[in-house]
Amino acid sequence: MAALVPMLAAAPGAGPFDPDDDAAYRAWRERKLADYRPDLAARPVEVGDPRALTAAERGALLDRCRVANMVVYASAARGADKEMLRRFGLQFSLASLDRNWLADDDGISQVKVAAGGGRGDFIPYTNRPIRWHTDGYYNPPERRIRAMVLHCVENAAEGGENALLDPEIAYLQLRDEDPAHVRALARDDAMTIPERTDEDGVARPAQRGPVFSVDPATGHLHMRYTARTRSIEWHPDGAVRAAVAALERLLATPSPYIHRLTLAPGMGILCNNVLHDRTGFTDDPSRPRLILRARYHERVGDAGPAATAAPAIARAGAHRA
Numbered sequence: 001m002a003a004l005v006p007m008l009a010a011a012p013g014a015g016p017f018d019p020d021d022d023a024a025y026r027a028w029r030e031r032k033l034a035d036y037r038p039d040l041a042a043r044p045v046e047v048g049d050p051r052a053l054t055a056a057e058r059g060a061l062l063d064r065c066r067v068a069n070m071v072v073y074a075s076a077a078r079g080a081d082k083e084m085l086r087r088f089g090l091q092f093s094l095a096s097l098d099r100n101w102l103a104d105d106d107g108i109s110q111v112k113v114a115a116g117g118g119r120g121d122f123i124p125y126t127n128r129p130i131r132w133h134t135d136g137y138y139n140p141p142e143r144r145i146r147a148m149v150l151h152c153v154e155n156a157a158e159g160g161e162n163a164l165l166d167p168e169i170a171y172l173q174l175r176d177e178d179p180a181h182v183r184a185l186a187r188d189d190a191m192t193i194p195e196r197t198d199e200d201g202v203a204r205p206a207q208r209g210p211v212f213s214v215d216p217a218t219g220h221l222h223m224r225y226t227a228r229t230r231s232i233e234w235h236p237d238g239a240v241r242a243a244v245a246a247l248e249r250l251l252a253t254p255s256p257y258i259h260r261l262t263l264a265p266g267m268g269i270l271c272n273n274v275l276h277d278r279t280g281f282t283d284d285p286s287r288p289r290l291i292l293r294a295r296y297h298e299r300v301g302d303a304g305p306a307a308t309a310a311p312a313i314a315r316a317g318a319h320r321a
């Protein structure tokens with residue numbers, strides 16, 4: 001209990017992600033590196049039915065998410081079953097699906113190569129590589145993406161590998177290199193995504209905001225980032241530019257904390273919107289790559305047994321009606 005006293009006495013907003021609170025950062029850093037075993041984050045957890053996990057399966061997924069903000073699972077589930085994915089998320093308190101104009105009506109997207117209809121203009125719906133990013137970096141704050149599930153229905157004939165990096169590790173490595181980096185990337189005007197226009201005018205207004213921010217309600221770190229070089233404006237300040245360059249170097253350097261994997265059918269990633277990229281790929285036309293993607297406004301949490309059984313079934317019934 002004695003350890004709580006300095007935290008309670010600290011200034012509002014102080015904590016491990018406050019550049020001025022070195023003591024809290026040091027304590028958090030030590031704990032993070034002690035707990036984070038890279039093999040745990042990368043090695044898939046075998047699960048039976050993603051709709052109804054056993055207590056042991058759910059516990060194993062939650063434990064890894066708490067440490068690494070991500071976990072890879074492998075299941076025997078086959079087919080593009082959105083209801084399965086929705087029920088999987090509910091077991092982790094993931095209920096607020098982010099709906100965007102490219103997602104299907106129920107807020108779960110089928111990410112695959114699209115021939116036309118607007119989606120083909122966006123890289124996720126092509127077979128081209130996607131650079132490092134967190135999801136929803138162009139969203140307004142009220143639609144912040146805090147968690148995500150990617151579930152593989154079909155993999156590509158070749159390629160389609162993902163790399164994953166816990167944003168807390170990226171923060172830690174940047175702060176260790178130079179605390180000025182995380183200070184610069186916490187500026188409210190660090191990164192601006194310009195407005196997107198279509199034939200009707202402004203389809204999405206410009207979004208200006210920080211790369212690193214702290215959720216005032218929970219104290220969790222949030223990262224908003226894209227390595228894209230077009231349609232992005234970094235603040236011209238020298239410290240911001242230096243921090244962005246340091247982050248780019250970090251992401252380009254092999255590290256035990258950067259996990260690379262190619263999802264196979266039935267496998268998926270449950271995460272607190274970690275940094276990720278994707279290599280380009282070649283489809284087998286008879287079974288093109290298909291990833292179901294659910295993005296949520298909550299973080300991965302412990303729904304508890306009472307919140308996963310009956311309500312999930314009730315919701316499933318309502319959904320079908």
Ligand SMILES: [Fe+2]
Pocket residue numbers: 133134135276
């Ligand atoms: Fe993404």
